[in-house]
Amino acid sequence: MLSVENLRAGYGETEVLSGISLDVEEGEIVTLVGRNGVGKTTTLRSITGALEPTAGTVRYDGEDVTGLSPVETARRGLALVPEERRVFPGLTVRENLSVGALGGGDSAFRRDVDSVLDTFENLRERQDNRGTDLSGGEQQMLSIARALVCGADVLLLDEPTEGLAPLIVERVADLVEELNEEGITVLLVEQNVAVALDLADRAFLLDQSGIVFEGSPEELRDDEETMDRHLGISL
Numbered sequence: 001m002l003s004v005e006n007l008r009a010g011y012g013e014t015e016v017l018s019g020i021s022l023d024v025e026e027g028e029i030v031t032l033v034g035r036n037g038v039g040k041t042t043t044l045r046s047i048t049g050a051l052e053p054t055a056g057t058v059r060y061d062g063e064d065v066t067g068l069s070p071v072e073t074a075r076r077g078l079a080l081v082p083e084e085r086r087v088f089p090g091l092t093v094r095e096n097l098s099v100g101a102l103g104g105g106d107s108a109f110r111r112d113v114d115s116v117l118d119t120f121e122n123l124r125e126r127q128d129n130r131g132t133d134l135s136g137g138e139q140q141m142l143s144i145a146r147a148l149v150c151g152a153d154v155l156l157l158d159e160p161t162e163g164l165a166p167l168i169v170e171r172v173a174d175l176v177e178e179l180n181e182e183g184i185t186v187l188l189v190e191q192n193v194a195v196a197l198d199l200a201d202r203a204f205l206l207d208q209s210g211i212v213f214e215g216s217p218e219e220l221r222d223d224e225e226t227m228d229r230h231l232g233i234s235l
């Protein structure tokens with residue numbers, strides 16, 4: 001469904017991604033894990049067009065989408081939920097969701113504001129609250145909910161559990177699983193490797209040199225040497 005081949009990207013003279021390849025099949029949850037600063041966010045930004053790759057290709061649904069703008073990739077159903085969440089502080093929850101309706105396109109999973117609020121009951125209760133009034137977890141939920149209003153065939157989630165309390169991490173994980181069961185494909189970037197490997201069907205491990213592991217979450221979890229060397233942890 002989504003395939004990235006030999007992607008190169010960076011900032012100015014600095015190359016961050018020196019030819020990485022990964023793929024996501026329809027209906028999968030695929031996770032991309034790796035240490036801070038190896039280029040996970042850069043990968044997501046290059047896929048959605050926030051950053052123009054210097055080489056390589058991004059194919060989506062049989063189409064070459066390399067270098068298309070974020071507006072165009074969103075219209076095709078690639079929905080990035082960025083690390084910083086980008087909730088509009090001065091807008092209410094409902095207004096934040098309505099902004100999502102302005103973008104996006106003809107995704108099969110496109111939802112209207114009210115149907116999304118049926119899924120996110122905690123947001124319905126707070127629909128007239130401003131973005132500034134929301135907790136970190138609520139902002140994360142809102143950011144994902146807005147992507148659904150925009151129409152997400154593939155959700156690209158950048159560290160959705162970052163900074164959240166354990167109980168809320170669990171709720172976000174449940175939500176990702178629920179959306180996936182409804183048919184939404186997920187590419188998940190996570191620092192919380194335990195959560196990521198629990199959720200994922202397949203995993204890619206990124207290091208400075210590129211993708212150093214591709215396989216099942218179980219295989220990665222059991223590979224103590226790789227886990228320790230590239231993530232500095234064992235599970």
Ligand SMILES: Nc1ncnc2c1ncn2[C@@H]1O[C@H](COP(=O)(O)OP(=O)(O)OP(=O)(O)O)[C@@H](O)[C@H]1O
Nearest residue numbers: 011016034035036037038039040041042043083191
């Ligand atoms: N706008 C930018 N301009 C210049 N360099 C950048 C920019 N954004 C990121 N970088 C650099 O590119 C490298 C990769 O950054 P990126 O944000 O993709 O990493 P990451 O894997 O998402 O890290 P983290 O886990 O901390 O979110 C880092 O060295 C970072 O400092």
Ligand SMILES: [Mg+2]
Nearest residue numbers: 040041042083
């Ligand atoms: Mg990042």
